[in-house]
Amino acid sequence: MSAAEWVPDQADVAALRTAAAGCAGCELHGPATQTVFSAGNPRAPLMLVGEQPGDVEDREGIPFVGPAGRLLQEAVDEAGIERTRLYVTNAVKHFRFELRGRRRIHQTPQIRHLKACRPWLSAEIAAVAPDLIVCLGAIAAKTLLGNDFRLTQDRGRLIDAEVDGRPRRLIATAHPSAVLRTPAGTERDEAYAALVADLRTAAAALE
Ligand code: URA
Ligand code: SF4
Numbered sequence: 001m002s003a004a005e006w007v008p009d010q011a012d013v014a015a016l017r018t019a020a021a022g023c024a025g026c027e028l029h030g031p032a033t034q035t036v037f038s039a040g041n042p043r044a045p046l047m048l049v050g051e052q053p054g055d056v057e058d059r060e061g062i063p064f065v066g067p068a069g070r071l072l073q074e075a076v077d078e079a080g081i082e083r084t085r086l087y088v089t090n091a092v093k094h095f096r097f098e099l100r101g102r103r104r105i106h107q108t109p110q111i112r113h114l115k116a117c118r119p120w121l122s123a124e125i126a127a128v129a130p131d132l133i134v135c136l137g138a139i140a141a142k143t144l145l146g147n148d149f150r151l152t153q154d155r156g157r158l159i160d161a162e163v164d165g166r167p168r169r170l171i172a173t174a175h176p177s178a179v180l181r182t183p184a185g186t187e188r189d190e191a192y193a194a195l196v197a198d199l200r201t202a203a204a205a206l207e
Contacts, residue, residue, distance in 0.1 A: 001026045001116040007123050013042035013087075016123050020093060026116035028094035028109075033058045035093050038124060044087035045206050047130035048072075049121065049140040051091055051175060052113075055104050058095035063088050068176040072136070075176065075192065079199035085206075087128050091143040092117045114143045122164045133168060134202050137175025144170060156198040158205055169205065173198035 003025030008015055017037040023029060036053035039062055056066030064072055076086065092113050097104040109117075121143065125133070135141040138151045144163055151172055159170045174195050182188040 001112060003117055003119045007119045011123060011127065013038065013124065013127050016120065016127060020120055023093070023120070025119075026094075026113055028092065028096050028113060031097070032094040034061050036061055036063050036090065036095070037093060037120075038087060038089035039063050040087040041084055042087060042128055044085055044128060045131040046081065046086050046202060047125065047128055047133045048086060048088045048136055049091060049133060049144065050089070050136045051139040051177075052109050053090060053093070053095045054106060054177075055095065055097070058097075058104075063090055064176075067180060071180055071192070072176040075196045075199055078196045079203055081199060081203050087124075087130065089121065089124055091121060091140045093120055109139065111147065114139065118143060125163060125168070131169065132202055132205055133163075133170045134199070135170060135172040137173075137178060139175075141172040145172070156194070156201055158201070171198060171202050171205070 003023050006019055006023045006025060008019050020035045020037045023035055036057045050064060053063055054066045054068060057063055092109040096107045096109050096113065098107050133144065135144055141149045141151055145161055155172050161168060161170055174191060176195065179188065179191045179195055182191040
């Protein structure tokens, strides 16, 4: 199970997006509406990697346009990062869900989905060559930094790691959906402030 045979060699983001529309590298393409590839500047210094598209993203074909995306955009603005400096993508490009009645309930992708979809992310990193990669949540962090990565221990810290055999700079932070799931009030305010603080660290590392 792998996207590898769909991924063109040495392709730019536009060519990758076109090819990804036809990916059948794992079973997730079946029930989902479409491949949700990426958004933003293909020459961005900062790459944000999320988990997988959600319900709204699946329908619209654009990452981070639902509730988590709105929170992320607010946090990005508050951290003083211009949107033109961002390339936004996901570890897995199809929405994984379970049907409950007519509702589609998000299901976390499994390691095998991360592995199957990983060739797309590798090709994106090679094409965009960002100065810094921000992993939004544990799933993105694990796909890029290994399954042993612990977000609770190492979030918000600049990490030098080898990704696909090349040295890269990364930082892992909370997923915006995790902030949304935090009970409203002080706790959520703190979770949101911590996300903004990590994005500020990322922005500062670019200068
Ligand atoms: N959550 C993600 O991780 N990615 C999206 O695109 C939307 C929600
Ligand atoms: Fe291909 Fe990734 Fe979609 Fe699986 S989730 S079909 S590997 S694009």
